[in-house]
Amino acid sequence: MKNFLSLFILVLLSATAVVAQNKKEVLMTINDEPVYTSEFKRVYKKNLDLVQDESQKDIDGYLQLFIDYKLKIAEAQAQGLDKESAYKSEFSKYRDQLSRNYLFEDKVTEELAKEAFERSKFEIDASHILIRVDYESAPQDTLAAYNKMKTIRERALKGEDFGELAKTFSEEPGAKERAGALGYFTVFNMVYPFETEAYNTKPGEISNIVRTSFGYHLIKVNDRRAKMPKIVVSHIMISDKKGARNFNPEERINELYTMLKQGESFESLAKQFSDDKNSAVKGGKLKAFTKGDLRAPEFEEAAYALKNIGEISKPIKTDFGWHIIRLDEKLPMETFEEQRLSLEKRVSEGDRSKLVTTATNNKIKEKYGYKKEANFLSYFTNYVSDEVLKRKWKMEPIPTAEDKTLFTIGDKAVKFSDFANFIDARQKTTRLFRQKDALLVELYDEFETEQLKEYFKDKLKDDNEEYAAVLTEYRDGLLIFDVMNKNIWNKAKEDTLAVQEYYAKTKDNYKWKQRVDAEIYAATSDGFAKQIQTMLAQGKTSEEIKAALNTEDKVNVLITPGIFEIDQSELPTNLAIKEGVSDIYPSNDSFVVVFVKEVLASGYKTLDEVKGKVLSNYQTDLEKSWMESLRKKYTVKVDKKALKHVKRELK
Structure with missing residues (x-):
């Protein structure tokens, strides 16, 4: 058994060594640049079914196609097409999109979307107290605001009336009139830290102090209820906000209600009389909604009180006027999969996106190793003038002796000068700040995120063979398109005299x-x-x-x-x-x-009658002579031993 295990390990190690060797086995060189057997095998297996010429389906025949393919890429690079801004922009966009499949962003986004879905099943009725302080406030102001809120919380926990505390201390507009009442809300209605604290607090209890961009909050959760399924209703509305009218809105709505009871068409009356013109043209039909979606709680209560499809409410009054409501449809609760795209979109666009960024950055740091080397703030506070707040700062080169390492990620050291260049470019598009320190901290966070992602994408080519292959294929595809466009397609389209001469020489074919x-x-x-x-x-x-x-x-x-x-x-x-x-x-x-x-x-046939075919044939002949010139320009050496390995493996 021991000998068998040793033999098994030996075979496994040998196989691993062969695989590793094959991955780096050179099939050929083009001007001494290596092309590996692994790339040829992958392209051959993937594209064999697309080859129409049967003679090119055997390995020797396909090898000639592959050589042409690599020569076009070599020529594209020789002509500097990989340095063109349009190419670099297109390739960068694709790399960013492709890397998302391997980056951790999508997983974190999905987790937050699932959390939002679970929260969306419930609505929270809460009141709150706000003590204003923003992220740019001085440290002493921030501490004073926190201590003030801490005192208020202690009083609330001892049993003082929360509404009275809100009237007395809350700095939210309208707090005195509403006693801090927010009514019912659900997921995405509030900023994420506030929402999280509200959902984590039990009904009847007082929350912890929570910080947002508005300041410090204290929340009392009054109620938590299951969210109702969405319904679809139609309504007829008579506004009482239209100034002097030649009829009484309440009388008019009652007249319409009587006509409905007599059997008149709801849709016809809505189209003719409803003051909600957006829904009137659709016979009064509104978009699906649930409780809390509309700014009219009386309307929502009356709509949800209807039990049977087609049932019509008595006239009800809201802040918008008088309504008659008809229940048209009760919709089932949507599953997570049905809401996934919209939830993930809201996560990526809202304040949750910062959590996605932080989690992603942390995972990259864990994967490759990260070390903060020098504190940037003290240096950059002096180095960057207040002109940056006006987006007019002029960058001066950082002396070599002062150009410290800001942080390292893996084997890459990021310098102060790298951050300085980022500030110089980014200042023109960043939001306006009052405090320079706050601006520098935000720009640093952006810069660090950018550097971490760039490092991840660069390393991904080495870490993930599948990613590297797909990225290489896309890069090569862009370069081949550009080099063919420049040297063959556009040349043929633009050189009308050459096309006419070609037609004259080959007119027997037409x-x-x-x-x-x-x-x-x-x-x-x-x-x-x-x-x-x-x-x-x-x-x-x-x-x-x-x-x-x-x-x-x-x-x-x-x-x-x-x-x-x-x-x-x-x-x-x-x-x-x-x-x-x-x-x-x-x-x-x-x-x-x-x-x-x-x-x-x-x-x-005249040239006009066969221009498309003539142009296609001219491009084919032009490409043929061009490829002959490339084969003379570049030295291609095929390793016969490596080719023999490839043939044996693929056959």
């Missing part, structure tokens, strides 16, 4: 066969075909024949006029090529008669 100028009549029966023959002999036109044989309900003849080469599929087989009316030719389920107006002799 000749008409004998043709007929004819009308082809396809009839549904032999009887109709005979009628067509008779009418054509009488000199009737195609329009007259169609009018005589076709009706509004039934088509008995289809007519196809045109000029046709004698072997075109539209013409019957064995058609007698002569002017006049032909015999009847059965064709599938039709009976065909051909009226030949003129027999045209064979001859050359």
Whole structure:
């Protein structure tokens, strides 16, 4: 058993060594640049079914295609196409999109979306107290605000009335009138830290102190209820906000209610009388909603009080006016999968996106190793002038002795000068700040995130073979398109004189066969075909024949006029090529008669008639001669031993 285990380990190690060797085995060199067997095998397996020429499906034949492919890429790089801004921008966008599949962002986003979905099943009724202080406030102001809120919380916990405390201390507009009441809210209605604290606090209890961009908050949760499924209703609204009216809005809504009870159409009355013009054109129908979505709690209560589809409410009053509501549909609760895209979109666009960024950064740091080397703030506070707050700071080079390492990620050291360049470029588009320190901290966070992601993307090519292969294919595809566009396609399109010369040299390839100028009549029966023959002999036109044989309900003849080469599929087989009316030719389920107006002799096609084909053939010949020049320009050496390994493995 011990010997077997040793042998197994030896075989495994040998196999691993062979795989590792094969991955780096050089198949050929182009001007001494290596091309590995692993790339050839991957491309061969992936594209074999797309090769149309059977002679190129064997490995030797396909190798020639592969060499052409690599020569085009080499030439694109030689012409500097990989340095073009349009190429770099397109490639960067694709790399960013592709790397998201390997970065941790999507997983964190999904987790936050699932959390939001679970929270969305409930609504919170809460009151709160706010002590204002923003993130740019001085430390002493921030501490004073916190201590003030801490005292308020202690009083609330001892039993003082929360509403009275809100009236006395809360700095939120309208707090005195509402006693801090927020009403019911659900996920995404509040900033994320506030939402989290509210959902983590039990009904009847006081929350911990929570910090947001507005300041310090204290929350009392009054109630927590399950969110109702969405419903669809229609309504008729009579506004009481339209100033002087020649009728009483309440009387009008009661009159409409009476008409509905008499059997009048809800949709018709809504279109004619409702003051909600957006819904009136749709017969009063509103978008699906649930409790808390509308700014009219009385409307929501009345709508949810309706139990049966088609049931109509009595007139009810809201801040918008008078309404009659009809229940149209009760919708089932949506699953997470049904809401996934919209939830993930809201996560990525809202304040939760900062959590995604932080979690992603931490995972990159853990994966590659991260070390903060020097504190940037004290240096950059002096180095960067207050002009940066006006977006007018002029960067000065940082002396070598002062250019410390800001942080290291893996084997990369990020310097003070790197951050200085970032500030210089970013200041023009950042939001306005009052405090320089706050601006520098925010810019540093952005800069660190950018550097971490760039390092991750660079390392991903080494860490993940699949990612590297897909990225290489896309890069090569862009370069080949650009080099072909520059050297073949655009050249052929723009050089009209060369195309004319090419046509003149190859015009024997573009000749008409004998043709007929004819009308082809396809009839549904032999009887109709005979009628067509008779009418054509009488000199009737195609329009007259169609009018005589076709009706509004039934088509008995289809007519196809045109000029046709004698072997075109539209013409019957064995058609007698002569002017006049032909015999009847059965064709599938039709009976065909051909009226030949003129027999045209064979001859050359004009350039305008075959321009597309001439251009395509010219491009093919141009590419052929171009590829011959590339094979002379670049030295290609194929390793016969490596090719033999490839053949053995692929066969």
